[in-house]
Amino acid sequence: MNWLSHLLLGLLLLVPPATARSGTRVLLIDGFTVDGKPTSLWLDILRRRLDPPEYDSAAQIIHVETVAERQWADTIRTHAVRWPAEVPALLGPFDPLPAPDSVLVVIGNRGGEDAFTHDSLTIGLDLSALLRVYGAADSGDNPGKIDRFFRHEVAHTLQKRWLARHPFVAHSPLDLALLDIWLEGLGNYYSLGPKWQPVDGKPSAASNEALARLTPLFVDRLEALACADSASAGPLLKGLSSGPFDHKWGAVSAALWIDQEMQRSPDALRSFVRVGPAGVWSLAERHLAPDQAARLEAARRHASNCR
Numbered sequence: 001m002n003w004l005s006h007l008l009l010g011l012l013l014l015v016p017p018a019t020a021r022s023g024t025r026v027l028l029i030d031g032f033t034v035d036g037k038p039t040s041l042w043l044d045i046l047r048r049r050l051d052p053p054e055y056d057s058a059a060q061i062i063h064v065e066t067v068a069e070r071q072w073a074d075t076i077r078t079h080a081v082r083w084p085a086e087v088p089a090l091l092g093p094f095d096p097l098p099a100p101d102s103v104l105v106v107i108g109n110r111g112g113e114d115a116f117t118h119d120s121l122t123i124g125l126d127l128s129a130l131l132r133v134y135g136a137a138d139s140g141d142n143p144g145k146i147d148r149f150f151r152h153e154v155a156h157t158l159q160k161r162w163l164a165r166h167p168f169v170a171h172s173p174l175d176l177a178l179l180d181i182w183l184e185g186l187g188n189y190y191s192l193g194p195k196w197q198p199v200d201g202k203p204s205a206a207s208n209e210a211l212a213r214l215t216p217l218f219v220d221r222l223e224a225l226a227c228a229d230s231a232s233a234g235p236l237l238k239g240l241s242s243g244p245f246d247h248k249w250g251a252v253s254a255a256l257w258i259d260q261e262m263q264r265s266p267d268a269l270r271s272f273v274r275v276g277p278a279g280v281w282s283l284a285e286r287h288l289a290p291d292q293a294a295r296l297e298a299a300r301r302h303a304s305n306c307r
């Protein structure tokens with residue numbers, strides 16, 4: 001290779017190709033000051049997430065970043081260099097949604113959850129919650145987790161923008177469940193870590209075990225929600241996308257089904273996004289045993305009669 005070829009190759013390597021395609025910048029913003037006070041942006045975020053007494057309590061805390069929190073922040077900063085290059089793949093299923101100019105990642109240290117979506121451009125990471133829930137930044141799979149959290153939350157920002165163009169009006173608790181499964185099934189698909197990945201093209205033992213446990217609950221809950229009113233729906237919606245990861249009966253069932261379909265067809269995610277929350281029915285029915293699929297179909301018909 002001559003000097004000109006070396007120069008051209010060097011110039012090519014300097015250009016992050018995916019960044020160039022999407023043009024989306026990922027901006028990291030501190031949610032607290034060096035003397036331990038929350039910034040006005042972090043307070044705006046907390047005001048939307050917390051009830052007034054919780055907000056007042058979190059807002060008054062003076063909490064200077066600890067060494068362990070600094071390690072999480074450093075891990076985030078190191079990994080964030082690669083995040084702009086991930087945006088085109090995350091955007092793909094939402095085509096023709098245009099790429100956002102920027103994604104804001106606000107890093108706070110009180111009152112939030114480990115990772116969350118604030119609005120259609122902004123995600124939050126709370127160092128204190130990351131440390132509390134997952135331990136030290138460098139332990140186990142934590143460095144990989146931070147990339148998965150980014151994908152999960154950016155997917156939610158894109159879902160918000162997609163829903164602004166394709167509004168979904170929830171008329172019932174069942175509709176709310178379908179919306180939440182659509183939202184969190186996609187989000188949790190991006191959260192699936194190594195133990196959920198297929199082995200030799202087949203679902204992993206963890207996936208099989210989780211689906212065997214979650215699928216009956218998925219059918220029971222949607223069946224019971226078919227004509228539920230808001231008073232009776234609360235307990236039925238519980239655990240859909242909250243609690244331990246492998247207990248999320250709605251979010252993780254859908255995530256694992258999407259993952260199985262993505263192994264066979266790279267368009268599966270795009271199809272799931274395009275159909276919107278109603279696509280949860282057909283996603284489930286493609287993966288359920290015939291008797292479970294028949295119960296779900298009956299629940300769907302039952303729901304359309306009680307509205």
Ligand SMILES: [Zn+2]
Nearest residue numbers: 152156184187
């Ligand atoms: Zn989520």
